[in-house]
Amino acid sequence: MIERPIIALDFSSKAEIETFLNKFPKNESLFVKVGMEIFYQEGPAIVHWLKEAGHDIFLDLKLHDIPNTVQRSMTGLAKMGVSITTVQAAGGSEMMQRAKQGLIDGTPAGKNPPQVIAVTQLTSTSQEQMQKEQLIQATLEESVLHYAKQAQEAGLDGVVCSAWEAQKIHDTTSENFMCLTPGIRPKGSDAGDQKRVVTPSKARTIGSNAIVVGRPIILADDPYKSYQNIKTDWEETIQ
Numbered sequence: 196m197i198e199r200p201i202i203a204l205d206f207s208s209k210a211e212i213e214t215f216l217n218k219f220p221k222n223e224s225l226f227v228k229v230g231m232e233i234f235y236q237e238g239p240a241i242v243h244w245l246k247e248a249g250h251d252i253f254l255d256l257k258l259h260d261i262p263n264t265v266q267r268s269m270t271g272l273a274k275m276g277v278s279i280t281t282v283q284a285a286g287g288s289e290m291m292q293r294a295k296q297g298l299i300d301g302t303p304a305g306k307n308p309p310q311v312i313a314v315t316q317l318t319s320t321s322q323e324q325m326q327k328e329q330l331i332q333a334t335l336e337e338s339v340l341h342y343a344k345q346a347q348e349a350g351l352d353g354v355v356c357s358a359w360e361a362q363k364i365h366d367t368t369s370e371n372f373m374c375l376t377p378g379i380r381p382k383g384s385d386a387g388d389q390k391r392v393v394t395p396s397k398a399r400t401i402g403s404n405a406i407v408v409g410r411p412i413i414l415a416d417d418p419y420k421s422y423q424n425i426k427t428d429w430e431e432t433i434q
C-alpha cells in the first residue's frame with residue numbers, strides 16, 4: 196500500500212514544478228510521478244533534483260519496444276534510484292521479463308531494483324474504443340485481466356489499471372500484486388479525457404493499492420488543500 200497519493204507532475208519545465216512545489220510545506224515528502232511530458236524536456240536531472248528534495252519517484256515512461264531495447268533502457272533507468280517504473284503490457288511477455296532483468300542488471304550493489312508495473316488498458320480508453328480501434332473483441336475487463344495475468348507471469352510487481360478492475364485483478368493474480376490506479380477524481384471534479392474514473396475513497400474500497408492524481412491537484416487554486424483533501428479521503432478507508 197502506498198499511503199500518499201502520487202501527484203502527477205504533468206508540467207513541461209522545472210520552473211513550473213518549482214512554482215507548484217513551493218505551494219507545499221518545505222518538509223513535506225511527496226510521492227510524485229515523473230512522466231514523459233517533463234522527462235522529455237528535462238531528462239534524468241529532474242529525477243535527481245526531486246530525489247534530493249526528499250521526494251519518492253514513480254517514473255512513468257511506459258516503455259514499449261522490442262525486448263532488447265527495453266531491457267537496455269531499463270538498465271540505464273535503474274541507476275536513477277526511482278521507486279517504480281512502467282512498461283506497456285501490449286509489448287508482450289518477453290519484453291516484460293526483460294524489462295525486469297534490465298532493472299536488476301542496472302541496480303547498484305546493495306540497493307533494491309525499482310518495481311516495474313505494466314499498463315493494461317489506459318484509463319482514458321473505453322470498451323467501445325478498445326474494440327473499434329484496437330480490434331480486441333474481448334470485454335475491456337477481460338483484456339485488463341489477461342494483461343495482468345501475463346504481467347504477473349513475467350515477474351512484474353503489478354499493473355496500472357482503473358480501480359474498477361482492481362479487485363478482480365487481485366482475485367486473478369494475488370492480493371500483493373500492485374494495482375496502481377490513475378483516473379482518480381474527487382466527487383464533482385471534471386473527468387477530462389479519463390473514461391474509467393473513481394473517487395479516492397472508492398478506489399481504496401475496491402482494491403486499489405496506490406492512486407495517481409494529476410489535474411485535480413496541479414490545476415487546483417490551492418494545490419496543497421486539494422492534495423490534503425484527496426489524501427484524507429484515500430486514507431480514511433485504509434484499515
Ligand SMILES: O=c1ccn([C@@H]2O[C@H](COP(=O)(O)O)[C@@H](O)[C@H]2O)c(=O)[nH]1
Nearest residue numbers: 203230316317318377378407408409410
Ligand atoms: O492508464 C493510465 C496510465 C497513466 N496515467 C497517468 O496518470 C496521470 C493522471 O492524470 P490526471 O490529470 O489525474 O488525469 C497522468 O499523468 C497520466 O499520464 C493515466 O491517467 N492512465
